[in-house]
Amino acid sequence: MPPVDLRQLDIIRVVAETGSFTSAARQLHVSQSAISRQVLLLEEELHEPVFLRLGRRVRLTNAGEALLQLSRRVLGDIRETTAGIVEHQQTLTGTIHLGGGMTVCLHVFPSLLKEFRKRHPRVEIKLTTGGTPQLVEKLRSGAIDVALLTLPVDGLDLVQSPVMREELLLATHPSHPLGRRRRVSPRDLDRQPCVLFERGSSTRRVIDELFAREQIQPRIVMETENVEILKALTISGMGMTIVPYQAIMREVRSRQLACARLDGVTLVRETGWVYVKAPRVPRLVQQMFDALERTLPKLKLAPR
Secondary structure (H helix, E strand, O other), X not given: OOOOOHHHHHHHHHHHHHOOHHHHHHHHOOOHHHHHHHHHHHHHHHOOOOEXXXXXXXXXXXXXXXXXXXXXXXXXXXXXXXXXXXXXXXXOOEEEEEEEOHHHHHHOHHHHHHHHHHXXXXXXXXXXXXXXXXXXXXXHHOOOOEXXXXXXXXXXXXXXXXXXXXXXXXXXXXXXXXXXXOEEOHHHHOOXXXXXXOOOOHHHHHHHHHHHHHOOOOEEEEEOOOHHHHHHHXXXXXXXXXXXXXXXXXXXXXXXXXXXEEOOOOOEEEEEEEEEOOOOOOHHXXXXXXXXXXXXXXXXXXXO
C-alpha cells in the first residue's frame, strides 16, 4: 500500500490553501478530527512531519511542500483526463470554474454566461470573484479553471490571452465644474479629490502611469476594488473617479454621472483570459472563449 493516497493529497492541498485544519474541514465537509487523523497517519507513514503547528494556524514543512506539489500534479492529471473524456461526448456536461474581478463579474459575465448557456445548458458554471493576486493563486491551485483579468499579470507559468480593450473615462457628479465638458485636460485633475481603484491593481497601474507622466498629484479620498463603491462615492460628490465606460454607462444615461475623455491621452485597460499552461485547453474552457467572442460586439466598451 503506498504511503499516501488521493484523499490525503487533497487534504494537504486544502489545509495549505486555508492555513488551518478547521477551515479545511469546513471546506471538505468533514470533521476537524478526521482531517487531523489523516494527516497524523500520513506523518507516521513517512516518519516526517508534514505541517508545523503554530497555534491555530499551520505551515508546511519541506516534506509538506513536496507533497503539495505532488498533489497539484496528480489532481491536475486527473482533471485533464476526465476533461478529455468529457470532450468526446457530443453534449457538453461537467463544471467550469470561472474567475473574474468585480467589474467583469458585473458587466461582462451576465451577457457572457447567457450566451454560453444557450449552447451548453447542461454545463454547471461556478464563479469566483476577488483581486487579481487571489485569483491567480486559485488558478495555480486548480480551484478555478480560467479567469478574465486585467493584464498583465505576473507568472511565466500562466497563459495570458488579450481579448478586450476598455476605455477608461473620467467620471464626475454632473454638478462638478468638470461635469459639463466632453474632454478634460489631465492637469485639471491635479489636487482634486479622487476615489480610485486600489493601488497595485492592473487598472490602477494604468492610472498611476498617467499621473506620473503628466506630473499630477490627485488628493486620493478612498481606494477600493469595488467599482460600485467608486460610483456611489462619485454620485455623492466625494470625488471624481476613473473607470471603464461600461461600468458607468447606465448612470451616465440617467444623468447620475457625467463622463469625459482625458485630452491628449488614450487611457485603456486590457483584459484577457488567464489560465495555467497545459498541453491542451479543455473543451469547456475553449467553448467559454468562443462564447466571449460572440458576446464582445454586444458590450459597450466606449461611448460614441
